[in-house]
Amino acid sequence: MINVTKTYLPNKQKYLSYIDEIFERGRVTNNGPLVRELERRLVDYLGVKNIVLVANGTIALEIAYRLLKLTGEVITTPFSFVATTSSLVSNGLKPVFADISADELTINPQNIESKVTKLTSAILPVHVFGNACNVEEIEKIATRHSLGVIYDAAHAFGVNYKNKSLLLHGRVSTLSFHATKLFHSIEGGAMIINDSQLVEEARHLINFGIDGPDSVKSLGTNAKMNEFEAAMGLCVLDDIDYIFDERKKIFKNYQKHLGALVSFQKRNTNGTQNYSYCPVVFETDNQRVLVQQALNNAGIFPRRYFNPSLDTLPYLESTNVMTNSRDISSRILALPMYPGLTKMEQKTIISVLKNTL
């Protein structure tokens, strides 16, 4: 069976030597030395000013909302993983959708401004599949209306924009280090906080709002990463060049053989590509169904990233139909891509697509 992704597992002996270290120290969580080491290494690797590691990418978003004291409405994309929208709703915020560009698949800045109301407090775009949003346009709109910008950068690990980290955009950018992501720490996530005044507050918020032995400063939560997760992150980070190379090779191979049959995401040329996913868009929903069926019959399980379009979520009373997002959702499939996917397996996937189309 071949799935859309497979968790990257690093050298086991190396991981075990970290586990030995943890057992010797007896410290398993609460901002331990491995969490701090991973923070230092990621700041270096990503080229950012700071990073606050947390338990997962969803809680990274939720803490960002609290940091920026968001209220009322947040303008966001309907084409993302469900957590982008559900995290807003579960924090009492109302998602207001602005439709995506049909080829770049990121929020179209031209659709944002008409959604701004007196209640809007922020814009929450997603660098979907690692494709950089039009950050300049988004920042202009945010400045004009005094809105916060938080980027859900769960897919954008390692992406540069005009020769600097893409994560330097927005007041906060968030990452997910879930086992299915390009870089992972089993479960985990991070906030890159570009408003340096908010870093200390973030460190309090992830630890119940505690700011001293007998002092609770603010309404916090428990969002801490533990040492076992940080150890995995350190091991995976050692292998990150290999991971990128493997993914790039697979992506290029798909593109070479399928480029004439399906559409690939149009890239924002100011951004580098991290090959975090390989989404392909078919001409019709029916084609997508047939291909998916044929792949499944061969024991291959691509995923419909992203479906459903988030404006159709049952717990929202969304009245505006997001035409592009719904249309793309019905026609897109993410093809299997991970280090270890063999040439033979890729060949099978490619020929199933070719034969079906």
Ligand SMILES: *Cc1c(COP(=O)(O)O)cnc(C)c1O
């Ligand atoms: C994975 C993902 C998240 C959630 O991250 P978790 O670490 O699984 O909580 C949020 N947004 C996007 C776009 C994602 O892909």
